[in-house]
Amino acid sequence: MSKKFIREVKETPVNYECDVLVAGGGTAGVLAAISAARNGAKTILVERHSFLGGTMLNGAGPLHSFFNLYKAFPGAEKIQVVRGISSEIIDRMVECGGSPGHLEQDKGGSYDSVITIIDWEIFKEVIFDMMMESGVEVLLHTMVVDAIMDGNTVKGVIIEGKSGREAIMAKTVIDTTGDADVAFRAGANCIKKHDTSALGMPFGMGGVDMPRLLAFLEENDMVTQIVRGDKGSETDDVLRLGFDLKKVPIFAEFMEKEEMWGPLGVSRYEGDYSYINSVKLNAVDATDTKALSEAEIIMRKKVMSLARMLKKHIPGFEKAYVNWTPVGAGVRYTRVVECEHDMTLDEIVNCKRFDDEVMLYGFHDCAPRIMIKDAGYYGIPYRAFLPKKIEGLLVAGRLITSDWAAHMSTRNTVSCMAQGEAVGAAAALCAKHNVNPRELDVQMLRKTLRDQGVFLG
Ligand SMILES: Cc1cc2nc3c(=O)[nH]c(=O)nc-3n(C[C@H](O)[C@H](O)[C@H](O)COP(=O)(O)OP(=O)(O)OC[C@H]3O[C@@H](n4cnc5c(N)ncnc54)[C@H](O)[C@@H]3O)c2cc1C
Numbered sequence: 101m102s103k104k105f106i107r108e109v110k111e112t113p114v115n116y117e118c119d120v121l122v123a124g125g126g127t128a129g130v131l132a133a134i135s136a137a138r139n140g141a142k143t144i145l146v147e148r149h150s151f152l153g154g155t156m157l158n159g160a161g162p163l164h165s166f167f168n169l170y171k172a173f174p175g176a177e178k179i180q181v182v183r184g185i186s187s188e189i190i191d192r193m194v195e196c197g198g199s200p201g202h203l204e205q206d207k208g209g210s211y212d213s214v215i216t217i218i219d220w221e222i223f224k225e226v227i228f229d230m231m232m233e234s235g236v237e238v239l240l241h242t243m244v245v246d247a248i249m250d251g252n253t254v255k256g257v258i259i260e261g262k263s264g265r266e267a268i269m270a271k272t273v274i275d276t277t278g279d280a281d282v283a284f285r286a287g288a289n290c291i292k293k294h295d296t297s298a299l300g301m302p303f304g305m306g307g308v309d310m311p312r313l314l315a316f317l318e319e320n321d322m323v324t325q326i327v328r329g330d331k332g333s334e335t336d337d338v339l340r341l342g343f344d345l346k347k348v349p350i351f352a353e354f355m356e357k358e359e360m361w362g363p364l365g366v367s368r369y370e371g372d373y374s375y376i377n378s379v380k381l382n383a384v385d386a387t388d389t390k391a392l393s394e395a396e397i398i399m400r401k402k403v404m405s406l407a408r409m410l411k412k413h414i415p416g417f418e419k420a421y422v423n424w425t426p427v428g429a430g431v432r433y434t435r436v437v438e439c440e441h442d443m444t445l446d447e448i449v450n451c452k453r454f455d456d457e458v459m460l461y462g463f464h465d466c467a468p469r470i471m472i473k474d475a476g477y478y479g480i481p482y483r484a485f486l487p488k489k490i491e492g493l494l495v496a497g498r499l500i501t502s503d504w505a506a507h508m509s510t511r512n513t514v515s516c517m518a519q520g521e522a523v524g525a526a527a528a529l530c531a532k533h534n535v536n537p538r539e540l541d542v543q544m545l546r547k548t549l550r551d552q553g554v555f556l557g
Pocket residue numbers: 123124125126127128129146147148149153154155156159160161162163164165242243244245276277278279281299300301302377429430431432496497498499511512513514516
C-alpha cells in the first residue's frame with residue numbers, strides 16, 4: 101500500500117435522479133432493474149461493459165437451475181422452483197430461437213436434473229428489448245466508483261464514463277456489482293473470501309467434430325454429463341457434454357500441474373463446442389487491480405495451452421480453433437456483504453423456510469456430494485439482502501453468503517436472477533411508500549412478488 105497520496109477536490113454535477121439505481125447490470129442486476137421498473141419505479145441501471153448479463157454470459161455455461169434435483173431422488177416430483185421474470189426471459193429466448201429451453205440431463209441428473217442453455221448474443225438483444233419495454237434507463241460503458249452518503253444512508257452513486265464524473269441521486273440503491281463495490285464504499289462490513297475459491301476462464305472452440313469426439317469419449321468411458329437434443333443439425337445432437345479428460349494419460353499430469361478440472365461444457369450449434377469450463381486459478385483477490393491483471397494473463401495462457409493439447413491429442417478437435425473467450429476472468433467470490441441474515445449450509449440442505457422469504461431455490465453446485473434434502477428447496481429471507489448498519493441500500497448476487505459451501509448454492513445464476521427480482525421489487529416499493537428498505541412491509545413485498553409470478557410455495 102502506497103504511503104503517498106494526492107488530495108483531490110472535485111465538483112461533480114448531479115446529472116440524474118431516480119427512484120431506484122441498480123449498480124451492475126449482470127445476472128442479478130438485469131432482473132432487479134426490470135422488476136423495479138415494472139413496479140413503477142424510475143429506474144437507472146449502470147453497467148461497466150457494453151452489454152448486460154455479466155457472468156451469466158461470461159463465466160456460466162448452462163443456467164443452474166430453475167428446477168429441483170428430482171433425478172437424484174427416485175419418485176420425487178419435478179418442480180420448477182424459480183419462476184417469475186427469470187422464467188419469462190427463458191420463454192422469450194425460446195420464442196426467438198435463443199434457447200432450446202429447459203433440458204433434462206440424460207447423464208449427470210444427480211448433479212443437476214435440468215439445465216438451461218442460452219445463446220449469449222440473442223440474450224443481449226432480448227434483454228435490451230426488455231429494458232426498453234419496462235422503461236429502464238441503461239447507462240453502459242460506465243463504472244460506479246463511489247457511494248454518496250449522508251451519515252450512514254446511501255443517497256446515490258458517483259459514476260465515471262466517457263462523459264466524465266457524474267452523480268446519480270436515488271431513493272434506493274441496489275448493489276449487484278458482484279464485488280460489492282457500492283456497499284464497500286458506503287462503509288458496509290465486507291468479508292474477503294477469495295482464499296477459498298477460484299477464478300475461472302471458460303472458452304469456446306469452433307471446428308469441433310462433436311459426434312467424433314463423443315464416440316471417442318464413450319469408447320473410453322469418459323462422459324460424465326450429457327444432454328442430447330435438437331440443435332438444427334442432421335448429424336450432431338450433443339448439447340451438453342462433460343467428460344473426465346484426466347483419463348487420457350497425457351492430460352493427467354498436464355491438468356494436475358495446471359490445476360484444471362473436467363471439462364464441463366455446452367455445444368449450441370453444429371461444430372461449435374461453445375463453452376468449455378476447465379481453467380481455474382485459486383486464491384486470487386479479484387478486487388486487487390494488480391492481482392487481477394496477473395491472473396487474467398495467466399489464465400489466458402492456460403486457455404490456449406489446453407486448446408492446443410485438445411487439438412493435438414483428442415479425436416474431434418483436429419480442425420478446432422478458439423473462437424470465444426470471456427470479456428474477463430470469471431470471478432466466483434470476492435467481498436461478501438455482512439447482512440441481517442447470512443445463509444448457512446444447514447439451512448440450505450435442510451430446506452429451511454422463512455416467514456419473510458422472497459425466493460426459493462433448489463440447486464447446489466456440489467451435488468451429488470452435497471445435496472438439498474429429498475429434492476426439496478429452501479427460502480432466502482428478505483433480511484439476507486439488507487446490509488447491516490447501512491440504510492438506503494439493498495444487495496444481491498454472489499456478494500451474499502459468507503460460508504463457502506452455502507455460497508456454492510446461492511451464487512448460481514438462477515438464484516442470482518431470483519434474488520435480483522426480489523430486491524428490484526423491494527426497492528420500487530420503498531420508493532412508492534417512501535420508506536427505507538429496513539422498514540419495508542415484507543408481506544406486501546411477498547404479495548407483489550407472487551403477483552408477478554414468483555413461486556413462494
Ligand atoms: C467460471 C465460472 C463458471 C460458472 N459456471 C456456472 C454455471 O455453469 N452455471 C451457473 O448457474 N452458475 C455458474 N457460475 C456462477 C454464476 O455465473 C455467478 O455467480 C453469477 O452469474 C453472479 O451473478 P452476479 O449478478 O452476482 O454477478 P455478475 O453477473 O458478474 O454481475 C455483476 C455485474 O456488475 C458489473 N460491474 C461490476 N462492478 C461494477 C462497477 N463498479 N460499476 C458498474 N458495473 C459493475 C459487471 O460488469 C457485471 O455485469 C459460474 C461462475 C464462474 C466464475
